Amino acid sequence: MSTRQEIVSAFYDRADEDSRLERSRHGQLEYAVTMRYIHRFAAPGARVLEVGAGTGRYSIALAREGMDVTAVELAEANLAVLRKNSRGMERIRSLQGDATDLKGLADGIFDMTLVLGPLYHLFEQKDVHAAIDEAVRVTKPGGVIMFAFISVFGIMYANYLSGNWAAGQAENFTKDYRVRHFKEQLFTGYDVVEFERLFEGKPVQWLATTGTDGLLEAIEDRPDFEIPDADFPAFVDWYLAFSEKRELLGNTSHLLYICRKS
Numbered sequence: 001m002s003t004r005q006e007i008v009s010a011f012y013d014r015a016d017e018d019s020r021l022e023r024s025r026h027g028q029l030e031y032a033v034t035m036r037y038i039h040r041f042a043a044p045g046a047r048v049l050e051v052g053a054g055t056g057r058y059s060i061a062l063a064r065e066g067m068d069v070t071a072v073e074l075a076e077a078n079l080a081v082l083r084k085n086s087r088g089m090e091r092i093r094s095l096q097g098d099a100t101d102l103k104g105l106a107d108g109i110f111d112m113t114l115v116l117g118p119l120y121h122l123f124e125q126k127d128v129h130a131a132i133d134e135a136v137r138v139t140k141p142g143g144v145i146m147f148a149f150i151s152v153f154g155i156m157y158a159n160y161l162s163g164n165w166a167a168g169q170a171e172n173f174t175k176d177y178r179v180r181h182f183k184e185q186l187f188t189g190y191d192v193v194e195f196e197r198l199f200e201g202k203p204v205q206w207l208a209t210t211g212t213d214g215l216l217e218a219i220e221d222r223p224d225f226e227i228p229d230a231d232f233p234a235f236v237d238w239y240l241a242f243s244e245k246r247e248l249l250g251n252t253s254h255l256l257y258i259c260r261k262s
Contacts, residue, residue, distance in 0.1 A: 004183045005074065005098070008121045011186055012075035018055040018085075025227050026216035030254050031057065032236045033212040033243060034116070034148075037256060041144040041207075042067065042112045049110040049138060051099045051131075052117035056082035056092075063092035070105070072097040074118070100130040105138045113139045116148040123181040123188055128198060136204060139261045145204065147257045148212075152179050152189030154253035157218040192249045195257060204259035210243045211252030218253070 002010075016023075021031040035058070042048060046067050050059045053071035055078050063069040069092045073079040079096055086092050095104070099118035113135045122128045135145050152172050160168030172180055172189060181188045196209060219225055227235055242248060249255060 004121065004123065004127075007183055007186060009075045009077070013077045017078055018057070018081050020054075021057050024217075024220055025225075025232070026213040026220055026253065028232070029216055029236060029239060030213040033210070033240060034058070034146075034256065035061070036236075036240060037146065037208075037210065037258065038062070038112070038114070041146075041258070046111040047109065048112045048114065049105070049135075050114040050116065051097075051102065051135060052115060053082060053094070054078050054117060056085055056094070058114065058116065059092055059094075060086050060089070063089055067091065069093075070095065070110070072099070072102065072105075074098050099134065100127050102134045102138055107137055108140045110139050111143050113143065113145045115146065119147055119149050120187050121183075123183045123185070132198060132202060136202060136261055141261055143261050144207070145259050145261065147259075149195050149255055149257065150187060150189045151250050151252055151255060152191060153250045154217065155187065155189040157215070157251065158253055161218070192255065195255075199257070199259065202259075203262040205262060207258045207260055208244055208256070209249060210256050210258070211249055212243070212254045212256060214239055214243075214248070214252050216253075218251075 021027040044066060048062055048067050049070045051072045053059045053073045056071055059069045059071040071082060071092060071094045073082060073094065073096060079094060082094050086094065099115060115131065115135050118131050119128065122131055139145050155172060156168055171185060174180055179191055179194060192209060199206065
């Protein structure tokens, strides 16, 4: 049996992660919305940790803005691209590591901690809680933590409306419609309330739960889909006006749970 780390690394060995947030409108929206929330809570010059930094799209952008960034990434393929793309930059350092054990990082040293990918790939409850607890541990009291997660309903709408619904339903739900989590899924999805309940008893104060890409992933392959460049900034602003509406959250593919360390 392959380990979680092996499954995740094998996926990113062949994935074009570096262009993911640029090559589609839903990726562009996810990036724009996430950056808007980062800027809402991070002061200029903030000390930022990104766990699961991928190829560094956020970490490099924030370092260029003058923030002091530490980027932690599990997959060697992603880390190699991150290091190549950040070569010569003084305000970013990169480390290989797992979100469940941020060894080498001291308690309470970051103004903001971003966990923008690892919880897509964590399935065992002990690992999920370890990643949450480690992010909280290394963040300063009063610091802000953002956890990205995927809606299980977004997974279904985006991937299983092309004649394969039964297979997707069997993979993501039990026969009595409880959400399933197991490592061979590679990407695991949550009911929004289910995800929020992970933080019960944690030393954090909830600030917001927001969608980051709406319905776009599910509909972008339609032949009549189009958001012209001239319209896209207005669309981003419109989406941000409604991105936290509870009745819309389950339909979005990617979401953020944002909290402040007590």
